[in-house]
Amino acid sequence: xxxxRYVGRRLAVTVPVLFGVTALTFSFVHLLPGDAVDAIVxxxxxxxxxxxxxxxxxxxxQPVWDQYLLWLRDAITLEFGESPVTGRDVxxxxxxxxxATLALGGAAWLLALAIGIPAGIVAAVRAGEPxxxxxxxxxxxxxxxxxxxxxxxxxxxxSVRLGWFRVLPPDAPLVSLATAKFLVLPTITxxxxxxxxxxxxxxxxxxxxxxxxxxxxxxxKGLPERTxxxxxxxxxxxxxxxxxxxxxxxxLVDGAVVVEGIFSWPGMGRLLVQSVLQRDYPxxxxxxxxxxxxxxxxxxLVDIVYAILDPRIRY
Amino acid sequence: xxxxxxxxxxxxxxxxxxxxxxxxxxxxxIRAGETVGLVGESGAGKSAASRAVLRLLDGTGxxxxxxxxxxxxxxxxxxxxxxxxxxxxxxxxVFQDAGAALNPVxxxxxxxxxxxxxxxxxxxxxxxxxxxxxxxxVGIPNPAARYADYPHEFSGGMQQRAVIAMALSCDPAVLxxxxxxxxxxxxxxxxxxxxxxxxxxxxxxAIQLVTHDLGVVAELCDRVLVQYxxxxxxxxxxxxxxxxPKHPYTVGLLAxxxxxxxxxxxxxxxxxxxxxxxxxxxGCRFHPRCPYAEDCCASRRPSLVDPVSxxxxxxxxxxxxxxxxxxxxxxxxxxxxxxxxxxxxxxNCRERKQQGEPR
Numbered sequence: 001x002x003x004x005r006y007v008g009r010r011l012a013v014t015v016p017v018l019f020g021v022t023a024l025t026f027s028f029v030h031l032l033p034g035d036a037v038d039a040i041v042x043x044x045x046x047x048x049x050x051x052x053x054x055x056x057x058x059x060x061x062q063p064v065w066d067q068y069l070l071w072l073r074d075a076i077t078l079e080f081g082e083s084p085v086t087g088r089d090v091x092x093x094x095x096x097x098x099x100a101t102l103a104l105g106g107a108a109w110l111l112a113l114a115i116g117i118p119a120g121i122v123a124a125v126r127a128g129e130p131x132x133x134x135x136x137x138x139x140x141x142x143x144x145x146x147x148x149x150x151x152x153x154x155x156x157x158x159s160v161r162l163g164w165f166r167v168l169p170p171d172a173p174l175v176s177l178a179t180a181k182f183l184v185l186p187t188i189t190x191x192x193x194x195x196x197x198x199x200x201x202x203x204x205x206x207x208x209x210x211x212x213x214x215x216x217x218x219x220x221k222g223l224p225e226r227t228x229x230x231x232x233x234x235x236x237x238x239x240x241x242x243x244x245x246x247x248x249x250x251x252l253v254d255g256a257v258v259v260e261g262i263f264s265w266p267g268m269g270r271l272l273v274q275s276v277l278q279r280d281y282p283x284x285x286x287x288x289x290x291x292x293x294x295x296x297x298x299x300x301l302v303d304i305v306y307a308i309l310d311p312r313i314r315y
Numbered sequence: 316x317x318x319x320x321x322x323x324x325x326x327x328x329x330x331x332x333x334x335x336x337x338x339x340x341x342x343x344x345i346r347a348g349e350t351v352g353l354v355g356e357s358g359a360g361k362s363a364a365s366r367a368v369l370r371l372l373d374g375t376g377x378x379x380x381x382x383x384x385x386x387x388x389x390x391x392x393x394x395x396x397x398x399x400x401x402x403x404x405x406x407x408x409v410f411q412d413a414g415a416a417l418n419p420v421x422x423x424x425x426x427x428x429x430x431x432x433x434x435x436x437x438x439x440x441x442x443x444x445x446x447x448x449x450x451x452x453v454g455i456p457n458p459a460a461r462y463a464d465y466p467h468e469f470s471g472g473m474q475q476r477a478v479i480a481m482a483l484s485c486d487p488a489v490l491x492x493x494x495x496x497x498x499x500x501x502x503x504x505x506x507x508x509x510x511x512x513x514x515x516x517x518x519x520x521a522i523q524l525v526t527h528d529l530g531v532v533a534e535l536c537d538r539v540l541v542q543y544x545x546x547x548x549x550x551x552x553x554x555x556x557x558x559x560p561k562h563p564y565t566v567g568l569l570a571x572x573x574x575x576x577x578x579x580x581x582x583x584x585x586x587x588x589x590x591x592x593x594x595x596x597x598g599c600r601f602h603p604r605c606p607y608a609e610d611c612c613a614s615r616r617p618s619l620v621d622p623v624s625x626x627x628x629x630x631x632x633x634x635x636x637x638x639x640x641x642x643x644x645x646x647x648x649x650x651x652x653x654x655x656x657x658x659x660x661x662x663n664c665r666e667r668k669q670q671g672e673p674r
Contacts, residue, residue: 213415216371220410221430221481222403225395235420310420311465 006307006314014300021292022075026068028288029281041084075289085280093271094286099174101267104260105252107183108191113245115191116198117238123199124206124237125229135199142196151189151262158185168264186263190256194248201244206237235309242309246302250295316387317344317632318521319368319406319489325380326363326372326545333593337363337376339545344632345489350515350522352532352553354568355542358589361525362411364542365491368523369402385489404434407482411494413474417466423477424450424462430484449480453510472503479510483520490514491523496531511535529572533557538632541565544590544600547619550628551635558656561622561637563605566652599640607650612640 037054046054055061059070074080080090123135159165165185170178209215210233218228257269264270268287275283307313326338337360345351353361366372368383370390383390385406390398410416418426427449428442437445443462450458453476466474475495482490495511496504512535515522524535532539532553539556541549541564549562560566567585587604590596596603602612619628619636625643628636641650 211373213410213412214418216366216373217408217410217416217478217481218418220369220371220402220408221433222399222401223429223433224399227429227433232418232421236418312419312467 003307003314007304010300010303010307014296017296018293021296022072022289023068025285025289025292026071027064029285030064080282080286083275083280083283085275085278085283090282090286093283094268094290097266097268097271098290100265101256101260101269103174103179104183104186104190104256104265104267105249107187108194108256109245109249109252111187111191112194112198112248115195117202117241119195120199120202120241121206121229121234123203124210127203127207132203135203139196139200142192143200145192147189147193148258148262150192151186151259154185154189155262169266182263186259186265189262190252190259194252197248198241198245202237202241205240206233209233209237212236239306239310242305243302246298246305247295249301250291250298317346318386319345319523320384321364321368321381322384323381324364324367324378324383326360326367327377327379328363329375329377330593335592336545336595337592338367339592339595341381341542341545341547343540343547343550345521345523346632347488348519348521349537350524350535352536352539353523353525353542354527354529354532354539356527356568356585356589358592359542360545360592361527361542362493365408365493365523365525368489368491369406369408370398371402371408400434403430403482403487404485405487406489406491407485407487409475409479409482409490409492409495411497413478414466414471416478417474419466422463422465423469424464427477427481427484430481434485445484446480449484450477453477453480453483454506455480470503471499472506475499475503475507476510479507479514483514486518487520489521489523491525493525494527495524496528497526508534529557529568541568544595545592546600546638548601548639549635549637550619550632551637552633555635559635559654561635561642562601562639563607563650563652564601565637567604599638607641607646607648609640609646609648611645615640615645617643617645 037051037058037060041050041054052061059067062070078091080094082088083090083093086093119135119139123132126132155167159167166178166182169182170176172178215228215233218232219225223232256265256267257273259265260267260269261273268290271283272287274280275287303313321344322342324338324341325336328335328337339360341360341364343351343353353364355361363372363376366376367378368385368390370378372378378391385401390401393401417423424443424446427446428439431437431442431445432439447458447462450461455461455473455476461469461473466477469477479495492511496507499507508531511522511524514520515535522535524532526532536553538550538552540547541556541562543564549556549560549565551559551561556565557569560569564585567583570583571585573582585604590600590603596613598611598613598615599605599608599617602608605612617638617640619638620626620642621628621634622637622639622642628634639650640646
């Protein structure tokens with residue numbers, strides 16, 4: 001099967017999964033104990049007339065599947081209504097926050113790969129040597145360090161004591177030198193554990209591949225060791241890393257809750273925390289939907305990259 | 316000076332059970348264009364000896380002694396660059412499991428073409444055209460289309476042909492084939508053997524054929540080396556080995572080879588398992604399994620001698636030599652086996668039957 005057909009089939013499978021994500025996202029409000037109207041009005045005592053009006057406004061007087069279809073119709077056009085808590089348009093709020101989260105999450109993800117992959121290769125090739133031992137300790141420390149602690153320490157040392165970085169985000173556009181500089185510490189905080197994970201995973205995967213006969217065969221052909229490692233071994237060894245890196249990409253989008261809090265970064269993580277504290281259900285619903293879609297898309301991406309790297313998967 | 320000379324090669328593997336001397340003082344030579352078989356049971360150190368030639372020992376394997384001279388240069392002394400220039404270019408290797416020797420994520424054509432590109436100053440197009448010609452030469456139908464196929468789209472036999480094409484890509488002076496037909500089914504084996512026989516006959520390439528299959532050796536080789544427990548126990552031109560085996564181990568191997576018209580209920584086997592190379596037997600390493608062993612065999616180590624004169628091995632690789640105390644006059648009862656040679660005129664093919672008859 002060609003790669004194009006494989007991607008087409010995989011895309012077709014994604015559609016029902018996305019419907020599943022919307023259905024689950026929609027129904028969680030209905031699965032929560034209590035009446036949705038109470039939630040919407042913020043658990044205040046309201047008059048029956050207000051209650052009926054609210055019920056009608058949010059179509060809560062209609063059968064649940066009608067409600068779902070109505071919500072889905074709006075969701076497809078990115079219309080999530082207004083937040084009953086802040087009165088702001090939900091889509092606009094998320095639209096403002098999402099780029100900030102993607103910028104931080106993307107930077108952290110790139111950092112994780114930029115450190116994890118070369119370090120993993122070196123550790124595998126130099127297994128048992130000092131470089132490998134140092135890598136092992138560094139990875140262990142990276143995985144074991146809670147990111148809130150790392151974030152606070154970095155903030156304290158480099159921003160508060162040394163003054164190299166700002167403590168609060170600059171009042172500058174997202175794509176600007178000042179913002180990029182500010183993002184250094186949050187990126188390190190968020191990316192460290194992922195880098196360590198990628199490194200250890202790639203190391204063990206490469207160790208396994210290095211014993212394969214095709215590696216000996218590649219050396220027997222007279223290929224330089226560099227070609228053997230970077231062309232032959234790496235492409236096979238990177239497959240398990242792709243799976244994890246794809247999921248990491250999705251998790252970095254929502255996993256920034258703590259790091260965004262520490263660095264006062266105006267992303268979706270902080271929005272989610274605020275919304276949960278304020279019981280702002282339409283916002284929570286929209287964020288959960290965005291995260292769900294991000295995970296589905298990340299999986300799709302993983303499957304496509306997999307098929308590009310390993311032709312056997314296209315079958 | 317022979318093309319490839321191996322002298323007193325010692326290869327060790329370090330295992331949890333101890334140090335395994337997989338190859339222990341192995342010496343042989345291969346001259347340009349000839350085909351030499353290296354036979355023995357599994358675990359005799361045949362593969363270790365062959366991989367050592369290109370310094371491709373796996374796992375904990377290490378060459379601890381001896382010399383491997385190719386065109387007079389010691390391969391053990393070569394720098395990484397010089398070694399790479401020889402690997403795949405002057406000495407190439409065909410692996411036992413072709414499916415595993417091909418990288419699953421690159422096309423078969425690319426894996427052959429990259430060998431050409433790395434050794435010769437060939438453009439991508441030239442390397443591609445030469446690869447297609449090679450695929451055609453090893454008998455792969457529709458080679459231009461199969462160039463872009465991945466290994467998993469090839470059958471087992473086609474994979475082995477592709478691996479042979481890869482080894483032949485730079486016209487090597489020596490081709491080391493490690494069990495090239497093991498694991499293939501019989502009809503496919505026949506095809507690969509035919510291809511190798513054609514290579515052996517036509518090209519200038521010398522072949523070192525590693526196998527446990529004496530039938531394969533009979534078809535392809537000019538000379539045979541019989542390896543047992545890391546040492547060579549007999550060396551002979553191929554016909555002499557089959558008609559007149561001199562070492563009891565060779566006799567046992569020949570007797571255990573099945574024939575098409577076999578009417579024997581069971582094939583004779585060599586008693587007891589192959590020796591533990593962590594702690595090999597003293598004296599002659601074959602003595603615990605040898606039907607003719609006497610007391611002296613456990614204490615005296617035989618060396619390779621001319622069975623007729625009893626003189627030590629001379630410089631001529633065509634001389635038939637065997638390492639058995641019989642030929643230095645140390646055995647009292649001697650070796651007692653007979654060789655039966657059957658001529659079958661109808662099928663126009665010589666059947667050889669050897670049987671060691673223990674007293």
